Amino acid sequence: MRNNLKEEKRKLVYTVLSSENTVRNSIHASIIQRLRPEFSEIIIICYGERYQKTEGNITYISGKYRDWLRAIPDIKELSLIYSNDYFLGGLMGVLLKKIKKVPLFIRIGSPWKYELTSPLALAKSIAVKIIRPLIIRNSDYVIYNSKAVVQQRVPHRYRVIYNGIDTTLFKPLEIERIDPKKLNVVYIGNLNLEKGLEYLFEATKGLTEKITLSIVGDGPLRKELTQKYPYAHFYGRIPQKEIPRTINQHDLLVLPTLVESFPNVLLEAMACGKPIIATNIYGIPEIVKDQQEGFLIKPKDSKELKEKIEDIMNHPEQARKMGLRGIETARLYDSKKQVEEMYQALLAIKT
Numbered sequence: 001m002r003n004n005l006k007e008e009k010r011k012l013v014y015t016v017l018s019s020e021n022t023v024r025n026s027i028h029a030s031i032i033q034r035l036r037p038e039f040s041e042i043i044i045i046c047y048g049e050r051y052q053k054t055e056g057n058i059t060y061i062s063g064k065y066r067d068w069l070r071a072i073p074d075i076k077e078l079s080l081i082y083s084n085d086y087f088l089g090g091l092m093g094v095l096l097k098k099i100k101k102v103p104l105f106i107r108i109g110s111p112w113k114y115e116l117t118s119p120l121a122l123a124k125s126i127a128v129k130i131i132r133p134l135i136i137r138n139s140d141y142v143i144y145n146s147k148a149v150v151q152q153r154v155p156h157r158y159r160v161i162y163n164g165i166d167t168t169l170f171k172p173l174e175i176e177r178i179d180p181k182k183l184n185v186v187y188i189g190n191l192n193l194e195k196g197l198e199y200l201f202e203a204t205k206g207l208t209e210k211i212t213l214s215i216v217g218d219g220p221l222r223k224e225l226t227q228k229y230p231y232a233h234f235y236g237r238i239p240q241k242e243i244p245r246t247i248n249q250h251d252l253l254v255l256p257t258l259v260e261s262f263p264n265v266l267l268e269a270m271a272c273g274k275p276i277i278a279t280n281i282y283g284i285p286e287i288v289k290d291q292q293e294g295f296l297i298k299p300k301d302s303k304e305l306k307e308k309i310e311d312i313m314n315h316p317e318q319a320r321k322m323g324l325r326g327i328e329t330a331r332l333y334d335s336k337k338q339v340e341e342m343y344q345a346l347l348a349i350k351t
Contacts, residue, residue, distance in 0.1 A: 010079035012039045013096060015068075015089040019048040020060050025240040027109070027163060027264060028084070032058070034339045035082075035346070043075060045092060068092050078102050080349070083135075084109070086128050090135040103140040103349045107342070109163070110261050111149050111282055121193075140349050143342060146262040146283025159345060162286075163264050164338030167331055169241070170271035173248040183211045183313040186250040188243065188265045189257070191219030196256035196279065201229050202302035203256075203309060210313060216246060247272045251319070252312050258299050260284060267333050270294075270326030275319045277308045287333075293326040 012035060016023060023029065023046055036042060042058045050063040061071050065088050078100045083093030084107050097104040133154050136142060142158040144150050150158060178184040185204065189195055197215075204213050213232040215225070226234050238246065247253065253269035255278040262283040269276050270287075276294035278284050290296040295308040312319045 010039050011041045011043070011077055012080050012082060013043045013045060013075060013078055013093075014082045014084075015045045015092045015096075016084045017047050017087055017089040018084075020044075020046050020062055021237075022046075025237075029240075030164075030335055030339050031342055034343055038343075039079075045071065045089075047088075065092075069095075072096065072099060075100070080105060080346070082107070082346075086132040086135055087124075091131055094135055094138045097138060104138060105141050105143075105346055105349060106135065106139040107143040107145070108149055108261075109145045111259055141345060143345055144261075146286050148282040148286065149261045161338060161341045161345070162333055163262050163267065164333045164335035165264060165267045165271055165330065166335045167271050170244050170247070170268045170330070172273040172327070173245065175245065175248050177251065178214065178249050179212050183252060183309070184214070184250040185211050185252050185254055185309065186214040186216060186247065187254055187256075188216040188246070188268075189255065189263070191215070191217055191221040191225060193221070194257065194259040195219075196258045196299060197221065197225065199300055199302040199305060200254055200256045201225070201232070203306035205229070205231070207306070207309065211309070214246075214250060216243075243268060244272060247274060250274065252277065252309070254305070254309070255279065255284075256297075256299070256305060257281070262287065267330050270323075271330035273323040273327050275312055275322035275326065277305065277312070287329070292322065293329055294322050 014032065016028060023044060032042060036057065040057060043061060044058060045061045045068050048062045050067050052061050080102055081093045081096050081104045083090045083104065086108065090106060093104050093106065136151055136154045136156050139156060142156055144158060144160050145163050147160055150160065187200060191197065204211060208231045214235060215232050216235045216238055218237040222234065247269050253274050253276045255263060255266060257279055260282055266276055266278060266287055270293055276288060278288055278296060279299040280296035281299055285296060288294055288296060297304045297308055
């Protein structure tokens, strides 16, 4: 018999390898809000400083992995587990499933690959390769956010549900640009090796008289990059509600990432009418068609990236048309539809 969440209030555990702040300012917030009325309690197990707090029927349990393990005995009368990765979050989901004997629902929004530039990155990469098939085999249903990251080697029930955005929030705005006399370029995302930022800086360091470069986000490389590239403007992490205004203050969004599945920031920029330049990897070509909504480039190619930035700069009418096509494409990815599809997938899990 299928679950009927509306007839019976139930308890959900939601594991995510992110901080509470990231949960509140990402796709997780929309998913949790849709699920909130259907469960008597939602326990969000997230990563960060150790604390526990409750807001209505939502309880946040934050901490390191050992803190997560300590919380297991206190989680009672569990109905469903929702995990968001192949790593510690997914492993926690499998452990809870084995102990509590309830279904495990997995959503995968990343290839979970690392730049192998350190022993730690190598260790993480090996761990994911070992853990990933274990998590898939023990899941009752897997949702992927792009076709490119579907795992074909292990038989399992799955579905591809693309990310969505709120097009009432992300839309063109009539506001002043950062510098009306220059091409205003923005990057929005984490500041880590996997985002390929060194290639963006290599591409733009000779264009500082013609462009402005804004870096929005935070991460382990922020201090180093701030010191090394003083011509760029570093804004840190900003609230989700401020991102539409930030995008509209710029002319072009660049995403030189090396590892990505289906980045929402591309949809957000397209919905605001901005052309984009992004690497041609994983699920990105499923969103962006080269020379339509923007340009797709090879990863780790700062020369090609520079050429495409100059192309946008030198052909404003082409850039405008790319932006208009982006608006039409972004309308296909409605967040309400996406969250509803996720919810229906949850209903499909048998107890």
